[in-house]
Amino acid sequence: MPDSAARLARLRNSVQSDLDVLPHRPPPEPETISDDDTSGGVTLQDPPDKQPTPSSVADSVPSSAPPLTLKQAAKEKGTSDANTERRFVWKQGAASSYSLGSQPKLSALPTTKLARTNLTKGGLAQQKYFTPIAALAKYPYQFCNKSCMQDIASAFFDAGKFWAREWDLYYVWDIEETKPLILVSETQFEHLLKEINSALNLGLRITHQQREDGLVNRFPDHPRCLPRYLGRTHSKEEYDSMTANVPSATWRVAGEPAAPSLQARTLEDFKQMMEEMWELTKNKSKAVKEKKRLERINKQKTFTDQFKRAQRYLGLRATAQTGQLPTVPAAIDPSLPAPFQFDRSVVFVCVDVESYERAHHKITEIGIATLDTRDLADVAPGPDGVKWRAKIRAQHFRIQNHAHLVNSEFVSGCPDRFDFGQSTWTTLDEAPSRVADCFKPPFAARSDPSVEYAEEQRNLIFLGHDTITDVKYLQQMGFDPLKLPNLLEAHDTATMYRVWRREQNPTKLGNILYDFDIPGFNLHNAGNDAVFTIQAMLGICVREATIRGSPESKNMREEQKVAKLAQVQAEAKQAAEDLAFGWSDHEADGDGGGPEPIVIKETPITTNGSQGNGSSSTNGGGLCRGRGGGSIGSGRPASQGNGGHQGHSSFDGASARGGRQHPGRPQPSVRARDQGSGRGGGRGRARNTTDTPLLNDDFGASRPQVCNCLIDIS
Template sequence: MDRFTALIGGEHNLPPISARAEPLEHEQKQTNGAAMHDLDGLPPPEVIISRNRVFEEEAWEWRKRRVQIANEANAAHHSIGPAMPQPLVNQPELDTTSMAHMGESAPRGFAFSPFVAVTKFCYKYVPKQYSQALASAFWDSNKIYERGWDLYYIHSAHELSGKPHTYVSQYQFQALLDEVNHAFPKADIKLGDDIREEGMVLDFDSLPDELRPRCLGRLQSREQYDTWMLEAPITPKSGKMPADRSLEAFRAMLEATAELGKAKSKAKKRASHQMVIQSRQDMGKQVLRAQRRLGLKKKNDVDDLERSMAKLDITAFDPTKLAPFPFEDDAIIIAVDVEAYERSARIITEVGIATLDTRDLHDTPPGAIGQDCGWNKHIRGRHFRVIEHKHLCNHEFVQGCPDRFEFGQSEFVSSADLASTLTSCFHEPFSKKAADGTLLPSTSGEDKRNLILLGHDIGQDVQFLHSIGFSVLNRGNLTDTFDTAAMFKSLTKDVNPTSLGRILSNFDMMGWHLHNAGNDAVYTLQAMLAICIKDAMSHDEEEAVSQREAVNQQRTNVAVDAALERRADEMEGWDLPDGEDGGVAIVPKEEDYESKKTKAARALHGPPRPPPVSARGLYTTGGAPLDV
């Protein structure tokens, strides 16, 4: 602040307080009405823009005075003369191509913001609840290009990279943020340290003049910006090479500018990659936690981890023997699957429930993986069909089969009773049946059992259940959630999701009448058991290790072959045969230069051509003359 005060010649040259400092009526109401939504009651963007006109003109006036003072100070200290064009109030008749100081180095003492990042700021850094409202008021429809920016550029022979890099002074960018916060007080948009570190604020003062931004002029429109990007001159190298340290700093700033212009910066890409890694770790942890519940793995002793690891048995699991470890939590695993009508996701037609009580597995070895797994016989399946929607059957996207439940009899329930019926499945006796196949009655003094929720891509099923009033996650004894889609990814190390049918096929299991909610719930539980047993059998097994290495090598070879093929396509067609001289001259035709992006093409130069007139006044739906 002291530096800025010195540049403008003292505190008496600070900008005047705007008459618009008083909050607008609707803004005062927003402040007082704490219960109101942040954006409730805001006027349309056009109204906000019109009210900002007075404030904007006042801002331009004091900015003009501040830049004049800064230029005088710059000339006195650096003897390079005033280089910054004086900001003027937007005037349509202003010929920005003839502005003074164009091509000269920007004055020292000012930080800059990459202009491309400024044009995307609202979409990358503003909270989602405000992004669209702010964009409509200040960014969309090329409004961001029409503010009268003093535009600077770098297009140096020391580092040519396609189009020039463009910049605006930080104080002009901050003026935009001030106007945004004045119109939307609760948005409170700021240039935080993290945004600055990404390169949103750059200081070129330490660089020699030939590496610093140069003036382009006053920007008035998007069309003008596109033209300047094509015509901006290259700054040539001087006779004396800049110091290596200056060149390194210069290139680092250009790299930061380029990254901010992309959809995602390097920092965000790294953060996104870390999230992917964390997600993969979580998938693997799901498998391990499921194995602990099934007695296939022992929980580490957190009090003495080193001693616990020394005693840990990592040999391959023999499925013909009983589970070697205690069944942690003595849990009940409940799989759910929901089928909705394809024409409306709000219409729930079927719900499937499959229950596995781990107490039933204590005396049973799992046996073979897949269809003949000994644990599968302890799965209890139920299939509920909504009476009001029993006539609806999906057939356009997937083939539904609501009348093909393979693990018992379907139960018809009204939509009003569906939530309470599902709730009973999560209480004693947990869908247990008597010897004659009838459901056992609920017990009053029930044993509080630990529950685990299971599904295949379970997020959508949870949402469906919530939509019918059954909050499946709102139970105090629900201790964990497993997803077979994620668990199978961890087993195969495949980044792409796999359907339930393909998972069954991978374990040589036959999935009869899939997309029946009851069948899918049972198959999901069977798939989870197969994944856990398969992973436990592969521990310290040389054959399994070699198989994984072979799969990894195969995927690497496929990726390399695809990359080589893509590169070969890119290189094809550039080389001409020996003796080629270019052939005959090609007479230019106007249609060769017409726009191919729109149906209403126009000539590249000159005014648009008038549309041809139909002899009979008839035209096609596309607007072409029709002669009949």
């Protein structure tokens, strides 16, 4: 006890100097307790007449005070001695001083700086391939493996990063003109993948399957169907503003010529493409995938039948007789004349049109090459049709009105290097009649005034490489080959080569020539390209007829299959390595360290619901509100978000705008009073206030697929 008393005395002496400087506060007068309805409580400050003045405080300090303390020194220097600690009082209805919206806007990640564009709003696009930006915004979740899905999303897509990039936007109206589809070019899509690969050490690329699904499409070469420039955006706000002010479907830039009529075939192709791209912006169902698979099979059957007809026209395949069972025809000997009849005695007319790269409506060259199958009688085709090439006739027309326009930026134009004859100058007014003469005898050969040609209407086959584009140019010029009464059909060497190689995408003419050892010099000269296109057709048809049914053909098909399987295996291996990343890489990293304490994060349970990016309601009737829409729970727990997916388990009421559904993991049950908010059990981050964590369903990641539905042309 003596020690305790001594310590207390020392403590009192040590604080006495501070106590002495405190102002004297007399005891408060007793307050009268009232039972009226006025607000009660005890004031924390003295009444104005009772507050001490500075003089009274000074008088209350003993004259024999100890040396000045820090507080006293601060007072004498004029520094306020008031309590500077902040006090926060909750006031109902008052606006909070803290707002997420007050945070600085997200800056874009380092990206490839976009070059300046010469396009104006509403100008026709110069690129050929585009992707819907709404589908691209969901790229990690719809097209990436789940092992790297979240890494890609967090680094380049979530929290507004995707919209903070620079995007050149394009728009195209559907035929019904209800809503424009907003697009970005394939080039900018590839730039994004390149940055993702560099940052995360991945090998992403635009796959054949993604092109088949409509993620990247080539639009018909018609002003009504081509995308038009909308503008460049740097944020979601700019994107929303631009897309809310898209020019109408009939709006055109100054000086744009009138568009030709839209053909029925082009119209149907455009409608089909737009339907697929709109579907892609949503979550696809199994029914949509099955529909696309059947459409792909039908399209491949159409391509294959066209290839077989081309061989019949060249005497390389027999015409099936009525009632004859389908059989694989025997291979031909290229050193002997064609063994079969030249079906319908046709004339192939190939057209290639070159236009100025900065203004595609300005035609600069027209090349026409023809091959009369009557000239092939009793002539052996030779390997890859090399001996038939001499029978090709060609003409090259240069447009005087646009003689000063020579392509040099995107392709290397060479209008003055026609290798199969003499170029002919003509005007835009004369060009239609010049072209029309090439569809009549002597079919692109220079007519001899001393020779009188028969007025026979021969069966014609229009040939091209990407045929529809050249047809459009001819129609724009004033000559429509599709209206010729003796035109049987149109063939495309890009399609023929796809059938021959069993490939999903078209190949450039130069690559086809290389495959058949055809010396293709001075490409992008319209006359040369027309001749090379017929040579490519002969090479494809004769090569297949020469080796069909032979061991060489079987070996080639087997090699193609092995190559495709190797590609798929490589993609699967990469996917497996991505899944293992982060597990095996840490095996040699330390010994595990010390034990980690169990940490349970406390989250307060609210009584009036919660608000977030998604919504969740539980069995006890909790109410949550968010972008997905609010709902009052009754029955099993439900979750609704902006675009997630549905899992069938104890959380079997999940719904989303997209409509994509698949079985998910079983979810733990929650108690009646629990509240939760998040993105509805789908992708992304979510918060919950349940006793057990809510597990996100596995999101369906894209996996490599092999197309086995190409049809054998034999």
